[in-house]
Amino acid sequence: MTARVQREIAEIKNLLLQMSALVEEAVRTSILAWQQKNPELAQRVIEHDWEIDEMENKIDSLVLKTLVLQQPMAVDLRFLTSSMQIAEQLERVGDHAVNIAEKVHELSTDTSSLSTASPGLKEMANHAIAMLGDSINSFVYADSNLAWEVKERDKVVDELYIQVVNDEIDSVEAQRLEIRAGIYHIILALNIERIADLATNIAEDVIFFVEGRLVRHTLGKEELRKEEPSPLEAEEEYPCPSPVGDTKRREPLECLENHSKYVADCFEEARGALSAYFDGEDKLFEAISEKVSELEHAADLISRNVRAHLPKGIIMPIDKFELFLYLQEEDNIADTAEDIIEWLSYKRVDLPDDLKDK
Numbered sequence: 368m369t370a371r372v373q374r375e376i377a378e379i380k381n382l383l384l385q386m387s388a389l390v391e392e393a394v395r396t397s398i399l400a401w402q403q404k405n406p407e408l409a410q411r412v413i414e415h416d417w418e419i420d421e422m423e424n425k426i427d428s429l430v431l432k433t434l435v436l437q438q439p440m441a442v443d444l445r446f447l448t449s450s451m452q453i454a455e456q457l458e459r460v461g462d463h464a465v466n467i468a469e470k471v472h473e474l475s476t477d478t479s480s481l482s483t484a485s486p487g488l489k490e491m492a493n494h495a496i497a498m499l500g501d502s503i504n505s506f507v508y509a510d511s512n513l514a515w516e517v518k519e520r521d522k523v524v525d526e527l528y529i530q531v532v533n534d535e536i537d538s539v540e541a542q543r544l545e546i547r548a549g550i551y552h553i554i555l556a557l558n559i560e561r562i563a564d565l566a567t568n569i570a571e572d573v574i575f576f577v578e579g580r581l582v583r584h585t586l587g588k589e590e591l592r593k594e595e596p597s598p599l600e601a602e603e604e605y606p607c608p609s610p611v612g613d614t615k616r617r618e619p620l621e622c623l624e625n626h627s628k629y630v631a632d633c634f635e636e637a638r639g640a641l642s643a644y645f646d647g648e649d650k651l652f653e654a655i656s657e658k659v660s661e662l663e664h665a666a667d668l669i670s671r672n673v674r675a676h677l678p679k680g681i682i683m684p685i686d687k688f689e690l691f692l693y694l695q696e697e698d699n700i701a702d703t704a705e706d707i708i709e710w711l712s713y714k715r716v717d718l719p720d721d722l723k724d725k
Contacts, residue, residue, distance in 0.1 A: 372443060373692060375433045379426060379450050383457075386422040387503045390457045393419065393464040394499060394562060398492045400471045401555065409471035412464055419461035426454040442576075442695055449576040453506060456565045456572070460499065463558040463565075470551055484552050485534035491527045491559045494520065498566040505570055509691055511577040517570035518582070524563035531556040623694070626669040630697045633662035637704035644711050656708045663701040670694045 393412050400408035430451050433439065439447060498517050505514040535552050538544035544552075574582050640655040 372433065372437045372439055375429060375437070376443065376446060376692075379429055379433070379447070382422060382426050382429070383450060383453060384507065386419060386426065386454060386457050387506075389415070389419050389422065390461045390464070391496075391499060391503065393461050394496060397464040397467040397471070398496065398559075401467055402489070404471065406472050409468035412468040416461055416465050419458055423454045423458040427451055442579075442698075445576045445579060449572040452572045453569050456568045460562050460565045463562050466558045467555060470555055473551060485531040485538075485556075487527045487531040487534060488552060488556055488559070491524055491531060491556060491563075494524050494527065495559045495563040495566065498524070498563050499569075502566040502569040502573070505573045506576075509573070509577050511574050514570035514573040514577070518567050518574075521563055521567040524560055528556055528560040622669055623690075626666055626694060626697060629662050629666040629669065630701045633659055633666065633701045634704050636662060637708055640708050641711075652712075656712060659705055659708050663705045666698060666701045670698050 393415065396408055397412045399405070400412065430447050434444075434447055498520055501513055502517045504510065505517065532553055535544070535549040535556075539546050539549040571582050574580060636655055636659045640652055640659060643649075643651040643655055
């Protein structure tokens with residue numbers, strides 16, 4: 368990764384964090400405005416929606432510029448494409464917050480609508496806000512496990528939505544609630560349910576960014592595990608591989624050291640494979656090539672496990688995002704070594720002796 372790409376990725380991440388803060392505040396304020404029947408709070412959400420829209424435009428422009436000019440690959444490409452998706456989801460969450468705020472104006476004159484609303488409506492709101500916050504945190508910490516949890520929790524909100532709709536219909540039929548108020552409550556529930564859906568979409572984008580797997584239209588992690596186990600899930604629960612029988616939890620810096628050793632060994636083995644290739648020792652070349660692939664895979668597992676298991680509260684002298692970039696740079700070295708050996712395996716090329724020496 369070039370320094371320019373690194374700077375632009377960091378800038379995109381900062382913009383996403385700013386946008387996330389604006390959206391989360393808009394949702395919380397709109398829900399609070401509804402609960403308190405406060406038109407002033409609702410108006411604040413409506414008036415500041417343009418800031419969220421503007422932030423999405425900035426992110427999209429910067430991502431497209433980076434894609435066109437830098438042509439990133441692998442995890443960088445996944446990060447950039449996921450960033451555009453997340454920005455879009457956040458903007459839509461902001462729109463639903465505005466929808467809720469607009470309904471507050473209509474409900475503010477109805478003194479009975481809040482007290483007679485289905486209890487599930489407040490519970491839905493609490494779940495949706497929590498899911499949105501956790502989906503954002505899963506992106507900040509590149510935590511795919513948390514993202515999977517958010518995806519699973521969407522079922523709870525869906526069930527509550529059905530409960531709220533049925534409760535409101537029953538209240539209207541029993542004449543405990545005016546028809547208009549019942550319709551407003553159902554519209555509020557629909558917007559809250561959509562916020563939870565969008566939080567789930569963000570979580571799915573995070574899973575793609577971290578694990579490189581598309582999980583849209585799947586029921587959950589268990590279903591995906593049956594079809595295609597992830598190396599991250601197949602690995603032990605510790606942040607990095609440890610000797611058999613060693614149950615000690617590894618510290619992040621120890622994992623970084625192990626990762627560097629695997630990458631260095633991978634590079635050295637690749638040099639040996641090149642020598643065997645040029646000397647015409649095909650069997651030795653194949654044996655060393657397998658070793659290179661094993662070392663590269665081991666380095667990948669450490670990198671992925673560090674991303675997934677790095678404690679959120681740990682205090683480090685560097686930003687966690689910078690740590691992930693460092694791991695990525697080392698992974699690129701191992702990937703390049705493996706790619707070179709793989710390319711050579713496709714066809715035998717006899718080089719002049721003077722070129723071999725170089």
